[in-house]
Amino acid sequence: MVSTQLQLAALPADTPREEAPAWQLLSQRWGIRLEGPDPCVTAARQGLQCFKSSNGLTLIRQLGRPVMLVMSDEQGRAVYGVLTHLGPDWATVVLGTQAQTVSLSALSVGWRGDFMTLWRAPEGYQQRLTLGAKGPAVDWLATQLARLRQEPAPPAGQRLDDALQARLSAFQVSQGIKPDGMAGAMTFMQINRLTGVDEPHLTTESPGRVLHP
Helix, strand or coil: CCECCCCCCCCCCCCCCCHHHHHHHHHHHHCCCCCCCCHHHHHHHCCEEEEEECCHHHHHHHHCCCEEEEEECCCCCEEEEEEEEECCCEEEEEECCEEEEEEHHHHHHHEEEEEEEEEECCCCCCCCECCCCECHHHHHHHHHHHHHCCCCCCCCCCECCHHHHHHHHHHHHHCCCCCCCCECHHHHHHHHHHHCCCCCCCECCCCCCCCCC
16 A cells, blocks of 8 residues: 655664765675675675666666665654665655555655665776776677677777777667767666666565555
8 A cells, every 4th residue: 555654753773874885785685795885895895886866766767776865754864764666656665674555756855866786896897997997897888889789799908999888888878878979877877777687676566465565
């Protein structure tokens, strides 16, 4: 049943109130554990990258993956909840051990669009790929773009030259991403989604059937 009110009072004791434990909770859905004072550093060692945005549900739908919502309770204190299911007018949010399925209008009372998530980076990825870059991450990018275009896989040793940048920009346009010809988090997340990289996904089942994490 969809609720018209998000309950942010009397939350379970394990509901995250700070960012580090929130990342740690989210990482469970990737099958890893993030420990230490900087979970994103730990994530990078395991092939994952942290991503933050304030662009709300439109971007979350586009990315199609579980995210950690950064919310506020009635006293203005931070509350972090994992968005696991998303329909046209409802969402399921896990707060600690408690799952709530609420209308999007109810969700908007305590949430203003800030979220964070993780994504699986290709081997060798350290930072956004720009013109002239080379290495394993560029080879992976070239191979996946060729696969999406149903073209033969290119040989190893690729460089992000003008030709590859043009193919990259065309892909970005097709996915509603700014066509800057640079491969960063948004570009890789969309490639991952389209090529079946092993990442968790948002569920869109009816909230009447899905009321648990």
